[in-house]
Amino acid sequence: MIPFRWDLVTPDQLGSLRNGTAEPTLWHLADLVACTGKVLARSGDADLVFVGRSLDSMYDLLGGAMTSDRLSRLPLSFARPYAGSRRRPLTPAELSEARRILASLSLTPHALSRRARPVAFVDVVHEGATFTELFELLRRWIDEDREPWPVIRRKLRFIGVTTERRTSPKTYRWQQHAPWTRQLPARSVRNVSLHPFVWSYFGDHQTKLTRSYHPDRWLADDPGPSRDDATRQALAEAAALVAYGRSPAGRRALARSMGREPALSQSWLRTMVTTLNNGAAAG
Numbered sequence: 001m002i003p004f005r006w007d008l009v010t011p012d013q014l015g016s017l018r019n020g021t022a023e024p025t026l027w028h029l030a031d032l033v034a035c036t037g038k039v040l041a042r043s044g045d046a047d048l049v050f051v052g053r054s055l056d057s058m059y060d061l062l063g064g065a066m067t068s069d070r071l072s073r074l075p076l077s078f079a080r081p082y083a084g085s086r087r088r089p090l091t092p093a094e095l096s097e098a099r100r101i102l103a104s105l106s107l108t109p110h111a112l113s114r115r116a117r118p119v120a121f122v123d124v125v126h127e128g129a130t131f132t133e134l135f136e137l138l139r140r141w142i143d144e145d146r147e148p149w150p151v152i153r154r155k156l157r158f159i160g161v162t163t164e165r166r167t168s169p170k171t172y173r174w175q176q177h178a179p180w181t182r183q184l185p186a187r188s189v190r191n192v193s194l195h196p197f198v199w200s201y202f203g204d205h206q207t208k209l210t211r212s213y214h215p216d217r218w219l220a221d222d223p224g225p226s227r228d229d230a231t232r233q234a235l236a237e238a239a240a241l242v243a244y245g246r247s248p249a250g251r252r253a254l255a256r257s258m259g260r261e262p263a264l265s266q267s268w269l270r271t272m273v274t275t276l277n278n279g280a281a282a283g
Helices: 029-041 056-065 092-104 109-114 129-145 149-155 179-183 196-205 229-246 248-259 267-282
Strands: 047-051 071-074 119-124 156-163 189-194
Touching (some): 029 056, 029 189, 029 248, 029 267, 047 129, 056 229, 092 129, 109 149, 119 196, 129 149, 129 179, 149 156, 189 196, 229 248
Parallel strands (some): 047 119, 119 156
């Protein structure tokens, strides 16, 4: 069972959970907004699927700023013990559960081959292990179901949020070391960099609203969300990001970030920027 997470866009469930929490500082807001705008602009007009929990803050920001039917969360983690030099294989039951979760998001091979817009999987990336496992899971399923890979490959995007580094010919680029990326069109695997402190906060240190959902927990009952002080404070931060995304200032800031991208020459991105600016004016 997928771990419960509060609906922060229509937050009827929150009740008094935020009572007594401190006002969030949102010290990372400028970097988050800039990165989010780039993710949108580099998605190729795709629907965004946020993998794992690391970029829940980006999901929350966008949940306030734009229509939620373009956004979804895939809270799967593939972390598990190694068997030799590789992680142990997924069991048949775990593989079946992963497919069930993907199906709940209309990400079956059948649905992928017939969807109108591409789908972009978004996650923080170090070496790309999660994206590798997700791609291999999908590719195997597509082959088993005999759905048209030449069609589906044009509808898949992977956007890795990486930590900022000085660029040089020796700079490590995860996608160059992941052979599966060569099965996709060249512009289907993109990177967006984020300040190292912010990247580490989201990927390693931020208190999340849900438990980690690795394979050993895929088949277990969900014990429900924690309600300790750290989680309640994280809830206040998440709600503040939704509110900022909904605000005129938040929408204008996202539009500005997107407007600096080369993809602004494409009509879909100009329409998205205009929609955000019009929403800011109406607000």
